[in-house]
Amino acid sequence: MSSIRLRLLKWVIPPVLLMNLGAGALAYTLASPHLREAVLRTLILVEIVIGLGCVGLIWFSVSNGLRPLSRLRADLNARDGDDLAPLAADAVPYELEPLVSSFNGLLAKVGEGAQARQDFLANVAHQLRTPLAGLKTQLEWLGARHAEPETVQSVRLMLSATERMIRQTNQLLALARAEPQHFEKARLEPLALDALVAEAVQGFVDQATLKSIDIGFDLAPATVTGDRFLLRDLIDNLIDNAIRYTPVHGAVTVTVRPGLLTVEDNGPGIPSAMREQVFSRYVRLDDKTHGSGLGLAIVRDIATVHGAKLSISDPASGRGVLFTVKFP
Template sequence: MLSRLSGSLRRRLALILLPSLLILLLVSALAQYLLAVRPIQRELDRALSDVAIALADRIGVNESGDVTFELSDEAAALLDADALDYNWFAAFNERFKPIAGEPNIPWPAVKLTRGEPYFFDSVVNDRPVRAVAVMTACGVLDCGVVMAATVRKRGRLIRAAQLSALLPVALAGCVAFGLVWFGLGSGLRPLVRLSRELERRSPRELSSIRVADAPDEVQPLVEAVNRLMQQLSEASFAQQKFLATAAHQLRTPLAGLQSRIELAQLETRDPDSRIRLGEIHESAVRSARLAVQLLSLARAEPGASTGDARVVLDLAKLATELVDEWVPRAIANRIDLGFELAAAPVEGSPLLLREMMVNLLHNALEYTPSGGRVTLRTGLYEGGGFFAVEDNGPGIAPELREKVLERFMRLPGTRGTGSGLGLAIVAEIAEGHQARFELLDAPGGQGLLARVSFVSCAGT
């Protein structure tokens, strides 16, 4: 169904309206033409018949009973005074044989009535003519006169009438077509605005569109879109609520499980039991980490409401708060963890921005081998604040860097206990803050540089 309705709505409406308008204009032009041409034809025919009737009065019968025709030289000169057309006449006797005038003018082969002009088209001396025949009485018999004139003047007047009829219609048609096309574009502009409004929105913006701003015909569409937005918002909220609740409910028992395993490790003296308890403890830590990441993912998803308002903060100060927690972990893994911090004011959620740093640090420490180096930097980059985590570990091949941003994606053969959510969470949070998240080669040529760049500094 939708495939049959695809294409430009403006073009579809134009294909419906413009042919009808074209037909209307053609009918109007034809009507104007007929109304202009017929009076011209009648007037020219009337003038021709007046001359023919006047000539018919010149026919008479002499004492011998022969038909005669008398025309003065002055009258004959008047017949030839037309500058555009040739005028001919012929007088016919009772046998309708020419007795005066142009002998090549034919008498019409139809029955005529005395005194009633009969108009017809013919050819005289290889020239098309308009002719009129008038039959008159010659005593008790009938005779007549035919007056003929070439059609040059008549054609010129008709062409002028055509031009006067068609030119205004053509101009009106062009203007009407332009107005229809412009009117269709203007009438469809609310739909264009609606499409741009929906296009500029991010997946996080599911608020309703103002129905009052739309025309009456578009309001049902806007209301349908608003209902869809509401359903998406409710579905997103339900999903986030489930993830947050599940992650929260898992964290407490997992923390208790870790404590009990650690206590059991301290109390047992069997080396094999210690190894098995260590493996169980590692699984419990990984599960607890996964629960924390799921909770972070729920906060970072479009439409999430974390209760953590956006504020102006310094990324350098936020990174300083991680030193006490992450330096001991780096030392335990024999990794040199450095902090190169410069002021980087941004606007965002402290909780989510901290989660971004934690995930990048965790990934770097997880995959960098012992004896390696990890550095967290903050500062200004291209007019905005940034933070980056650089390591000299194995890095990620350029063709796989888009792939690792997918949820639960871990590259085959990688070491560590990650769940494949860390980089996906960073990408989600960066998108929610209109920041750019990049995975690049480390400046030294070995390792990975993960950088999050914000559009502009806070307060600028």
């Protein structure tokens, strides 16, 4: 890979040195014979100083000129993979405006494609909800009326598969609702966060019981401004994630304080290096745990559109992980 600095040094330094040498040769020729030795020593010193000065000046000038490109690179590198916001064109030099404009055009095309795929997934998920719910109802009806072992086993397997499909469908819908383009601020209203959490926890008691997990909650009255459906999705995904990764006979605790929601477990925890990655879509902590890898991405998006701060830390016990959502 070529360097702009080295190319400038290559094309600028030799002509400058040649002109200096020519001027020096002329001065040497015009000097008196008895002064030529002193003139030669002076010229050599001057050429060295001028050469080094040119190299330093060019290096500094090019570095200063390339700073806008460095800022653009830093901006792009600091972005999440799904951040397609246009680059700011008003703060770049005139020469870089075509490059920024081309980047923004590309980002806009990528964003349109991503939005089209997101809309398609949301529409498909929405269309699937009704038939899947009907299928689950029919399977439950069938299981209640046939006690043959083979039939019971088949119905159980079909119900399990149907429930997984329903969960994935609901995850896709939650992801679509949390998109900034689909977020409706008109739906924001004062909500009792503690009541939402109490309602959500009850839905996970059976799931926790299957793993002998002690699921508890410590709820203080707390009111937040938000979208009821999205906040319920956020709470559900945090609790579901905790139960999934907590081992048998573990514990999950959900706490609510004014403006604060925490979900703590005593599972294997999340290494510091992976704590940012887990909020990316389709990322799972391990391949042994079932799931799509969308849960924490949904939590992040919902927290973002509500202006809440989402963080991961080590619990006081030193084992497991603590998710904290701090509302404004």
